[in-house]
Amino acid sequence: VKVSEAGGEYAIIELAREASRGLAxxxxxxxxxxxxxxxxxxxxxxxxxxxxLVESVHFRTDWASPFEVGWxxxxxxxxxxxxxxxxxxxxxxSIGVPDADFDFVSGFYDGLRSACERWTSTIAGGxxxxxxxxxxxxxxxxxxxxxxAILRSGARPGDALMVTNxxxxxxxxxxxxxxxxxxxxxxxxxxxxxxxxxxIPRVEAARAAAGTGAVHAMMDLSDGLAxxxxxxxxxxxxxxxxxxxxxxxxxxxxxxxxxxCWKPSELACVGGEDYELLMAVDPSxxxxxRAAVRCTGSEMTVIGEILDGDQIRVVGPGGVESDLPDSWxxx
Amino acid sequence: VKVSEAGGEYAIIELAREASRGLAxxxxxxxxxxxxxxxxxxxxxxxxxxxxLVESVHFRTDWASPFEVGWxxxxxxxxxxxxxxxxxxxxxxSIGVPDADFDFVSGFYDGLRSACERWTSTIAGGxxxxxxxxxxxxxxxxxxxxxxAILRSGARPGDALMVTNxxxxxxxxxxxxxxxxxxxxxxxxxxxxxxxxxxIPRVEAARAAAGTGAVHAMMDLSDGLAxxxxxxxxxxxxxxxxxxxxxxxxxxxxxxxxxxCWKPSELACVGGEDYELLMAVDPSxxxxxRAAVRCTGSEMTVIGEILDGDQIRVVGPGGVESDLPDSWxxx
Numbered sequence: 001v002k003v004s005e006a007g008g009e010y011a012i013i014e015l016a017r018e019a020s021r022g023l024a025x026x027x028x029x030x031x032x033x034x035x036x037x038x039x040x041x042x043x044x045x046x047x048x049x050x051x052x053l054v055e056s057v058h059f060r061t062d063w064a065s066p067f068e069v070g071w072x073x074x075x076x077x078x079x080x081x082x083x084x085x086x087x088x089x090x091x092x093x094s095i096g097v098p099d100a101d102f103d104f105v106s107g108f109y110d111g112l113r114s115a116c117e118r119w120t121s122t123i124a125g126g127x128x129x130x131x132x133x134x135x136x137x138x139x140x141x142x143x144x145x146x147x148x149a150i151l152r153s154g155a156r157p158g159d160a161l162m163v164t165n166x167x168x169x170x171x172x173x174x175x176x177x178x179x180x181x182x183x184x185x186x187x188x189x190x191x192x193x194x195x196x197x198x199x200i201p202r203v204e205a206a207r208a209a210a211g212t213g214a215v216h217a218m219m220d221l222s223d224g225l226a227x228x229x230x231x232x233x234x235x236x237x238x239x240x241x242x243x244x245x246x247x248x249x250x251x252x253x254x255x256x257x258x259x260x261c262w263k264p265s266e267l268a269c270v271g272g273e274d275y276e277l278l279m280a281v282d283p284s285x286x287x288x289x290r291a292a293v294r295c296t297g298s299e300m301t302v303i304g305e306i307l308d309g310d311q312i313r314v315v316g317p318g319g320v321e322s323d324l325p326d327s328w329x330x331x
Numbered sequence: 332v333k334v335s336e337a338g339g340e341y342a343i344i345e346l347a348r349e350a351s352r353g354l355a356x357x358x359x360x361x362x363x364x365x366x367x368x369x370x371x372x373x374x375x376x377x378x379x380x381x382x383x384l385v386e387s388v389h390f391r392t393d394w395a396s397p398f399e400v401g402w403x404x405x406x407x408x409x410x411x412x413x414x415x416x417x418x419x420x421x422x423x424x425s426i427g428v429p430d431a432d433f434d435f436v437s438g439f440y441d442g443l444r445s446a447c448e449r450w451t452s453t454i455a456g457g458x459x460x461x462x463x464x465x466x467x468x469x470x471x472x473x474x475x476x477x478x479x480a481i482l483r484s485g486a487r488p489g490d491a492l493m494v495t496n497x498x499x500x501x502x503x504x505x506x507x508x509x510x511x512x513x514x515x516x517x518x519x520x521x522x523x524x525x526x527x528x529x530x531i532p533r534v535e536a537a538r539a540a541a542g543t544g545a546v547h548a549m550m551d552l553s554d555g556l557a558x559x560x561x562x563x564x565x566x567x568x569x570x571x572x573x574x575x576x577x578x579x580x581x582x583x584x585x586x587x588x589x590x591x592c593w594k595p596s597e598l599a600c601v602g603g604e605d606y607e608l609l610m611a612v613d614p615s616x617x618x619x620x621r622a623a624v625r626c627t628g629s630e631m632t633v634i635g636e637i638l639d640g641d642q643i644r645v646v647g648p649g650g651v652e653s654d655l656p657d658s659w660x661x662x
Contacts, residue, residue, distance in 0.1 A: 001433040001434055002430050002431055002433060003428060003430045003431075003432065003433045003436070003461075004430050005433075006433045009459045009460075011433065012426065012428075012433075012436055012459040013459065015436055015437055015440045016424060016440060016454055016457055018440070019440035019441070019443060019444040019447075019454055020444070020447075020453060020454035020455070023444070023447050023448060023451075023452070023453045023454065032454075032455070032456055032457070036456070037421075037423070037455045037456035039420070039421045039455055039472065041372060041375040041377055041420075041474055042373070042374065042375045043373065043374075043375075044372040044373045044374075044375045046372055046377060046472070048421070048423055048455065048456060048470075048472065049456070050423050050425050050456065050457060050458050050468070050470060051425070051458050052425035052426070052427055052458045052459070052460045052466075052468060053460070054427050054460050054461065054462045054466075057460060057461050057462065058460065089370070089372075090368075090370045090379070092368070092379055092381050092470055093347060094381050094382070094383035094468045094470075095343065095383070096383055096385050096466060097334060097343075098334075099333050099334045099335050100333055100334075101334065102332040102333060102334045102336075102337045102342065102343075103332055105334070105343055105346055106346055109346045109347060109349070109350035110350070112350060113350040113351075113354070116350075116351075116354050117354060120354075121354070122351060122354045123347055123350055123351035123354065123363075124351070124363070124368045124370055124379065125363055125367070125368035125379060125380070125381065126347055126363070126381060127381050127382050127383045127468070128340045128343040128344065128383070129383045129384070129385050129388060129389065130334075130385070130388050131385045131388065131464070131466065132463070132464060133462070133463060133464070135383075135385075135427060135462065135466050137381070137383060137425045137458070137468035137470075139379075139381060139423055139425075139468075139470040141370065141377075141379070143372055
């Protein structure tokens with residue numbers, strides 16, 4: 001059986017879920033299915049997330065420097081911990097490399113270290129192996145440092161749907177890299193290329209928003225708004241309306257889109273790897289959340305509303321409704 | 332620069348150590364360099380270990396069933412937690428697979444689950460990716476459940492050097508697999524093949540030994556006695572004498588060795604992946620440790636002594652001394 005025929009990565013996640021069912025081990029606060037797991041040691045809740053990155057699938061060494069691959073590997077994990085409202089603490093790095101790639105490993109660790117410095121984490125362990133393609137798995141541990149965890153499952157009908165900063169930049173950067181390679185893409189837009197290669201996890205914004213007590217559900221946008229909102233709605237048992245005209249889009253994206261006949265709101269809706277935050281917020285406290293997040297240097301935009309039911313509708317120009325566009329599937 | 336020219340996996344570990352130096356994150360109880368790391372959350376010490384396994388490097392799908400790969404992936408991590416004196420609790424599984432290999436993933440999780448059931452752990456999360464070769468990283472979290480951690484660094488001159496059960500079976504099993512394939516090898520010795528494909532981590536033995544308070548240093552034998560004793564001695568700042576005639580060797584290994592002109596004591600000395608425990612024990616309490624461990628179904632043998640200095644000498648038949656044989660290097 002092929003993975004793609006069995007249902008893609010969700011079929012694998014289902015196997016993991018099956019395998020974990022009924023295991024006699026210690027109860028989990030939160031297992032498979034959110035941005036990160038919450039496990040318990042005594043009175044401590046520990047946040048755990050892992051990401052596996054494979055050369056040519058998740059990164060290309062002709063587009064991304066080893067430093068950038070290291071940074072991004074860190075960022076995606078840190079972003080998952082941020083999405084729970086947590087604080088990143090310890091990184092464990094497993095790396096498989098061909099014999100020839102020692103310099104890659106060196107640059108990779110520089111990038112990783114740089115992200116650790118910015119988000120006060122420590123590299124605490126790992127493993128190494130020989131491998132034909134470069135493959136990296138990072139497991140990051142964090143904690144809640146006194147705040148409650150914000151899950152995907154807490155959204156309620158009537159909640160304002162909000163996102164941090166701008167969406168779509170990362171996909172636009174990837175498109176430019178695919179069309180023009182690293183140098184050509186940077187000549188057109190360093191900002192969009194950096195959005196793809198050096199994303200900024202929104203740790204401070206997430207903590208500030210969570211600290212208001214007005215955020216009912218939160219996740220980070222790794223697979224794109226369309227895919228991720230679907231997950232948040234499924235976890236919460238709700239539907240949503242997205243106003244595509246309200247999608248926050250950067251000036252840089254808008255100007256590049258004009259030259260390429262791309263639609264900014266579409267990139268913002270399907271584009272993955274922005275690592276911005278998606279939140280369902282108490283509608284009476286939108287301004288409070290926005291103000292708290294602004295203090296961390298991030299803006300927030302209301303892009304729609306949580307609704308009863310299980311449908312997600314996109315409202316476009318002139319009030320025309322449509323379904324969510326298709327999203328990214330790994331297999 | 333090639334990894335092999337830069338110093339192999341130790342050069343990569345050194346890069347990780349460099350990258351972690353001076354990071355402002357929370358202090359570690361124990362970072363890179365032991366079987367597992369000890370990290371702190373509030374008053375809780377959490378044991379963390381990871382292992383990355385790459386198809387054709389760490390396992391071959393024509394020799395090992397997916398179940399066996401799953402079991403062994405679990406066992407090597409559980410063994411690292413056992414080697415600290417800890418109790419395994421939570422597993423995080425990242426798996427990269429080609430599209431064609433859904434059935435592998437399914438069998439893999441069966442094996443993983445089986446090990447989780449035996450050592451009361453829970454599968455708590457993970458990640459999936461597409462990849463040309465199968466690659467698996469497992470990060471396992473455990474705790475000390477009230478016992479002190481036993482490190483590699485506590486060995487003292489005069490300590491008895493002890494190991495659990497028998498050594499060399501796993502390498503013999505690997506040799507048989509290489510020479511005869513799965514079916515042929517099993518026809519010669521199921522026990523040796525199982526020792527290689529389905530190792531048993533010594534969680535209960537480690538807990539029992541640690542519980543006596545007489546174990547000064549402990550690690551698991553993953554790279555073989557020669558390599559691992561070198562690490563234990565370096566971490567403790569001591570030397571050692573190994574009596575090769577006292578090496579515990581199974582009847583099955585002895586009988587297969589006769590047919591292949593292999594030397595049992597040599598296999599026991601260099602063979603990796605036995606996942607038995609190596610301990611430095613208070614010499615006046617050897618019998619007490621042996622009795623405690625016997626209650627868990629494992630035997631212990633004194634194979635030498637911890638000495639002053641930094642030399643490791645092997646004493647063979649007739650008191651002839653030699654250096655340690657060469658050990659396994661991944662690059």
